[in-house]
Amino acid sequence: ARGGIRFDINGRISGVGVTATATTTKMTPVVDAFEIVDPDTGFAYLTADEDGLRLQNGKIVLDTGTNMKVQGLGFGTSNQFVSWYGPTRALNLCDEASAYSYEKVDGSAYFGGSLSAGVIRNSARTTDITNAATITIGPFGTNGEPILVVTSYGLISGQTIAYPATTAGLDDWEEAVTLWGATATGTNPNRAVNATKAISCSIIVETDGPLGASSSPFSTLTISGGTETLVGTAPIVGDSDGVLVYTRTISGSVTATDNSGGTANRTFIATLTTRTDAVLGTIQSQTISLTATEE
Known part of the structure; x- marks a missing residue:
């Protein structure tokens, strides 16, 4: 089964297509740029275009349930981190003492792991x-x-x-x-x-x-x-x-x-x-x- 929205402007095609079988489905946007926008402010939290993917004012959290890796602008006990890896916890409780590694907004960093077998x-x-x-x-x-x-x-x-x-x-x-x-x-x-x-x-x-x-x-x-x-x-x-x-x-x-x-x-x-x-x-x-x- 196939469906979607298709725009043809003088031969330039764009739109969103969906294909489905009994076991798999797929959605394919055909666009130059993609945005997720706040309906109240018009601010684009997530944008994607030919220059790459940009996340603004958000966090990327990879959480195993025991440890987590967080990336984003200004989080932690005093909004000091852009990247933090350590035990799973609330984002506002991420701190230096608990981290396995981190990078701060001022450019300083810490790594507490092993970098080679000889360490x-x-x-x-x-x-x-x-x-x-x-x-x-x-x-x-x-x-x-x-x-x-x-x-x-x-x-x-x-x-x-x-x-x-x-x-x-x-x-x-x-x-x-x-x-x-x-x-x-x-x-x-x-x-x-x-x-x-x-x-x-x-x-x-x-x-x-x-x-x-x-x-x-x-x-x-x-x-x-x-x-x-x-x-x-x-x-x-x-x-x-x-x-x-x-x-x-x-x-x-x-x-x-x-x-x-x-x-x-x-x-x-x-x-x-x-x-x-x-x-x-x-x-x-x-x-x-x-x-x-x-x-």
Whole structure:
């Protein structure tokens, strides 16, 4: 069976054709360019022409259910990524500490995998949320070459506050938004807030090694700031409650090189020694990752 729409303009053919059998079907657009357009704004999210395929303001997500690869403009805990590969999670929870690899909008990148059969890689990650979390890799063998040791940290915390559908509830919501430093937009029933600001904190993760814990850290990861977002909708008096959701995200990493040489087994221990002004409300996740790579 065949059907479709066919245009013939002075011998130039275009249109859409559909063919079908009892087991297969096929649709074939015959056009110079293809677009998917927002009916409200006229903005073309997806375009295809002789110059290639372009996706704007969208994301490509390849998800196995365990790990996922995401590509798109501005996503992650602070809209910092254009590409991210790591454990499956919501896009706004993609962060540096959890990633196997990533590329950022500023051009910086990280790759935590193996590039050749000759690479020796040992790594571990803890999700302990206490303020003295620690992770150990080793003892592990070495060929005596320089070993790159990457210590990474990530923390997400937050809280949700509900406001009743009363005049007092609306006033309290507006006051909370102002105190945070944001400006709400719109009018009820569409008044809302979506803002991000930088926060100061003190996170120190000390890594001991290469032959075990010592009095002098092998490397020190110091993080002095992060981001906090405020998202919510205002109460509608006499109708529905309002809400404000606060989310604080802190992350960072440091790389150091073990040039001690020799073939003695190595052990590295990363410990969270300081966590000040970092947690807002309830901790949603905290990770410390330790990776040693020898080529």
